[in-house]
Amino acid sequence: xxxxxxxxxxxxxxxxxxxxxxxxxxxxxxxxxxxxxxxxxxxxxxxxxxxxxxxxxxxxxxxxxxxxxxxxxxxxxxxxxxxxxxxxxxxxxxxxxx
Amino acid sequence: xxxxxxxxxxxxxxxxxxxxxxxxxxxxxxxxxxxxxxxxxxxxxxxxxxxxxxxxxxxxxxxxxxxxxxxxxxxxxxxxxxxxxxxxxxxxxxxxxxxxxxxxxxxxxxxxxxxxxxxxxxxxxxxxxxxxxxxxxxxxxxxxxxxxxxxxxxxxxxxxxxxxxxxxxxxxxxxxxxxxxxxxxxxxxxxxxxxxxxxxxxxxxxxxxxxxxxxxxxxxxxxxxxxxxxxxxxxxxxxx
Numbered sequence: 001x002x003x004x005x006x007x008x009x010x011x012x013x014x015x016x017x018x019x020x021x022x023x024x025x026x027x028x029x030x031x032x033x034x035x036x037x038x039x040x041x042x043x044x045x046x047x048x049x050x051x052x053x054x055x056x057x058x059x060x061x062x063x064x065x066x067x068x069x070x071x072x073x074x075x076x077x078x079x080x081x082x083x084x085x086x087x088x089x090x091x092x093x094x095x096x097x098x
Numbered sequence: 099x100x101x102x103x104x105x106x107x108x109x110x111x112x113x114x115x116x117x118x119x120x121x122x123x124x125x126x127x128x129x130x131x132x133x134x135x136x137x138x139x140x141x142x143x144x145x146x147x148x149x150x151x152x153x154x155x156x157x158x159x160x161x162x163x164x165x166x167x168x169x170x171x172x173x174x175x176x177x178x179x180x181x182x183x184x185x186x187x188x189x190x191x192x193x194x195x196x197x198x199x200x201x202x203x204x205x206x207x208x209x210x211x212x213x214x215x216x217x218x219x220x221x222x223x224x225x226x227x228x229x230x231x232x233x234x235x236x237x238x239x240x241x242x243x244x245x246x247x248x249x250x251x252x253x254x255x256x257x258x259x260x261x262x263x264x265x266x267x268x269x270x271x272x273x274x275x276x277x278x279x280x281x282x283x284x285x286x287x288x289x290x291x292x293x294x295x296x297x298x299x300x301x302x303x304x305x306x307x308x309x310x311x312x313x314x315x316x317x318x319x320x321x322x323x324x325x326x327x328x329x330x331x332x333x334x335x336x337x338x
Contacts, residue, residue, distance in 0.1 A: 008198055009191075018188040025180045028327055029173065035335035044327035052320045059191045059316045066129060069136055076140035080147045084154065091155045 007064035017058045024051050116304040128306050135310040139317050146321055149273050153328060156265050163262035166255045167243070168332035170235065170263075171270070175226050176330035179219050180322065186215035187319045194312045197295075200302035205295045209308075212315065213288040216281055223278050227271075236271065237264040270329055277325060280318045287311055 028047045036043060057063040062070055114124070121127035157164045193208035230236055234245035243260040247253070255263070291311060294300065300308050 009195065011192060011195060014188055014191045014195070018184060021184045021187075022181060025177065025184065025326075028331065029177050032173075032327070032331035032334040040331075040333065040335070041327075044331050045324075048324050048327050051323045055187060055316050055320050055323070059187050059319075060313055065132070068133060072133065072136045072140060076143050079140075080143055083144070083147050083151055087151050087155065092158065 007061070009058065009061065009064065013058060017054050021051055021054060124303060128309075131306045131310060132313070135313050139313060142317060146273075146276070149269070149276065150324070150328075153269050153273070156269065157332070160259075160262040160265060163255075163259045164266050165333045166259060167235075167263040167266035167270070168329060169334065170233070170243075170247075170252075171330055172226065172229065173330050173334065175222050176326055179222050180326045182215050182219045182222070183319045183322050186212050186219070187316050189215060190312050190315045194305075194309050197300050197305035197308045198302060202295065202298055202300075205300065205308070206292055209288055209292045209295060213285055213292065216285045216288065220278060220281055220285070223274065230267070235263075235267055237268045241267075273325055273329065277318065277321050280321070284311075284315055284318060287314075 024047050028044055031043050031047070032040065034040075056073065062073065117124055117127060121130065189208050189211040193205055193212060196204035196208055232246075234240050234242040241264050243263045244254045247255075254260075288311075291300075291308060295308070
């Protein structure tokens with residue numbers, strides 16, 4: 001587990017992450033008004049995933065936490081991907097047998 | 099005598115009331131507590147995952163309805179609320195930071211700021227829900243997507259698409275409503291934390307409760323980070 005002791009993260013890092021998150025919010029709104037065709041949802045979700053990763057790593061301290069926490073999150077995302085992929089494999093392929 | 103036994107005895111000698119008997123050290127207790135919090139958050143990811151999965155399927159099946167319905171909700175409020183939640187995550191992180199430093203008054207201040215921002219978010223959500231109510235966009239007997247679109251100079255959508263938009267709105271209210279419920283529960287816990295923190299219940303060697311609540315609050319922020327583009331930004335470009 002952890003080496004023992006709290007890693008005190010500098011408020012400067014928090015403020016930097018906060019500014020990046022606000023900037024990404026502006027970018028995702030601006031991008032939504034442009035027509036990138038199929039890439040619109042891909043851009044929106046890429047920005048959302050980047051924002052979520054920043055929150056998890058810095059605000060939620062996972063960057064400074066025991067590796068086991070990262071493993072728990074990895075397991076969760078793996079099961080989420082099973083939920084999404086297998087559901088899509090069903091629904092998106094139903095039209096093929098018509 | 100092994101190291102862990104020595105530590106246990108020392109801990110008991112110090113009579114640290116915050117260290118439970120099943121743990122050797124405060125760090126072990128804290129790690130176990132955070133591990134448990136993360137496992138809980140994973141179950142929350144799976145819970146919201148079901149809603150996101152339903153959204154994914156219906157967005158594929160009824161894309162024109164999703165475009166029409168998403169464009170009818172006010173992007174202004176959604177974007178402001180995203181910024182409000184991101185600010186509340188910063189104040190929450192600063193709260194945990196203050197707790198780690200043992201700054202009691204600052205901890206109370208940052209938790210208070212988080213509560214205020216959380217309440218602002220819920221207030222704005224209330225305005226949005228009220229707008230949807232007056233527009234007859236709440237699924238049910240009075241649902242009529244085209245209700246006042248002509249008066250407001252918006253394009254009427256074909257009857258079949260108008261009916262299908264109720265699927266988007268059902269998901270919109272289920273997802274934002276479940277998110278808002280998490281915010282309301284979070285605000286309630288915040289009131290408790292502020293009261294306890296004011297009375298000095300979270301010294302620097304024992305503030306796991308504040309830290310774990312921080313994890314919960316940031317998690318609720320992350321859910322919104324995904325809800326915002328999926329519900330408000332389906333398609334805003336004029337070509338569609």
